[in-house]
Amino acid sequence: MTKTKLTLKDVALQLGVSTATISNAFNRPDQLSKARREHILAECDRIGYTGPNKAAQILRKGRSNIVALVLADSIPYTVSDPVASTFIKGVSSILQQQGKHLLLYAGDSESILDVVDFVDGFICYGAPRNYKLAEELARQSKPAITVDFDIEGLPSVNIDNYNAAYQIAKKAISPGDQVAILGLRLIESPSTCRIYDSPLIEVQTSISHRRLDGYMKAIDESEATISNDWVWHIPESERSFAKQAAKEVLNSNPRPNTVLCMSDIIALELLQSALSMGIKVPEELKITGFDGIEEADRTRPNLTTVCQSSALKGEMAAQALLSESLKSTVLPFDLKMGETVSA
Amino acid sequence: MTKTKLTLKDVALQLGVSTATISNAFNRPDQLSKARREHILAECDRIGYTGPNKAAQILRKGRSNIVALVLADSIPYTVSDPVASTFIKGVSSILQQQGKHLLLYAGDSESILDVVDFVDGFICYGAPRNYKLAEELARQSKPAITVDFDIEGLPSVNIDNYNAAYQIAKKAISPGDQVAILGLRLIESPSTCRIYDSPLIEVQTSISHRRLDGYMKAIDESEATISNDWVWHIPESERSFAKQAAKEVLNSNPRPNTVLCMSDIIALELLQSALSMGIKVPEELKITGFDGIEEADRTRPNLTTVCQSSALKGEMAAQALLSESLKSTVLPFDLKMGETVSA
């Protein structure tokens, strides 16, 4: 006996009713009497029919209950990033609660076209490394929402990066300070480097540039100084990249006494490097981070940083997508005054 | 003008060729002349047809290029666990390379039936919290592979947990030691507690019980002692749960001088608690972990632990699934002698 899978038609035949009735028994309880429905369901259970084939339903209904989460980077990179995985956490909690499935889509993939036909919508977390994806996203017609960046015509979830950076910098900087900035993805380079006068990328949409502007305003207002070779580009919020930048900053002569970092990972790496070189934090070196990851509060000294709730971002994005509300949201942030900046 | 999506049929009509030819142009280059194919593709591009609808392809071909990763726990929990996210990393690197999509499926979901019809296969990472999923997995007919546990009839990827536990314990324990064990998911309880004589779960398949057996053998052989109320159950490898167990262990009177932990997260939490209580490690307290996460090597003292490559596990599992080889694999592990055990 070959075990070929039962179809709705088979079952209808066996039970001597029409396919529509079986279909209704599973999908539209109101379309048939309770007794009939229960009888049919019981029979299906008995003969081993587990319900309508989902692949066929996707085609027929045009709905799959699959939501694609388009990431900025590759999946391997993203899941090991604490900020991103917290975001995923938020998204998935809402999706699960609504019976939706989560498809992870890497931001360095070829084209969104290979999933667009069978997903119900997109959440796009950060500017995808392959920027073509963003354009495709703008052009296609399924519901979509962006987070931490914008696509013309789509709703988004964001924080006010300019202000957050400005405020944390104001807290950290005193008149006369010598400031350096460890920036995230400011230019196209795949390696850590100073930016000098390199062409900047996506200046208008990138959150990094908004943060940079906020920092600069604060430096300017505080009568501190920053030289044009004291802004670093770090391609990914990843420890090895950050470590190199940390080394370069700390070996500068003269050395900055305040370093503004665009992620906590970067800041923590800098902190660790500084401590192991015997540099006193915050007496000789003040450090600020960005994100508010848990680990940043476990270090001694703990980090002064901007706390944003990535989980909440994820929840908001998922909720907005599922309700198809087209409103953009700006989420609040908190300043966390830690020990890496003197009180 | 309403913008209704183009279908293969529309295009065939417009270009004056048959649907089969268009289909072949996209799927089977060898079935038509190069010139014709290129002409068709160019025309499609011009009129805005981006290729055959994937939902229809899934139904027709019975293949979606989607692989479901069935997790032991909820998605939120899993992505924040460093071991699991490293595993995901491994899986996704292979999938991406092979043009497959990744669907995350929570281990506490209702039933695999709502995806089985449209995914190409399953990777099951750890015994799903809702154990019914494992049974469904055994019964369905798509390719599937398990990791860190077994389902009758399915290939698996594992390490030798018994031996790993035995060996690390042997390294840690000296004659006369008083040993305690911080175990992971040993009983059904959702909260941290001592197990005394509680009924154990899935004793035969659970990796935790294999580890427990390994520890016990080593304790026995080393002429050390463990009392029956010195084995803790921790429901998840999560800091808050671990913290509580750590507190209970360290406040025991008398206090063990050796604690074997079933995950690095647990061990790190214990280490931190011990240090903050002024207990000297390893002089007064020896600690071993399990997994070999990165953070375990960044602490002072760094952790003595069992290193298993979760990324490799993920790669192996994905590769095995895609090649449909039915062989099970036992991966090697390394003992890492850190400073939490005296040399």
Place this chain on the structure above:
DNA sequence: ATGAAAGCGCTAACAC
């Protein structure tokens, strides 16, 4: 309340 039938968009066997 239930059944008949069209067709979602495509692929693959087969005929030409």
Place this chain on the structure above:
DNA sequence: GTGTTAGCGCTTTCAT
């Protein structure tokens, strides 16, 4: 090489 056609498994009008 190219076209015709059956049908993947289902849902949903529409008639009854």
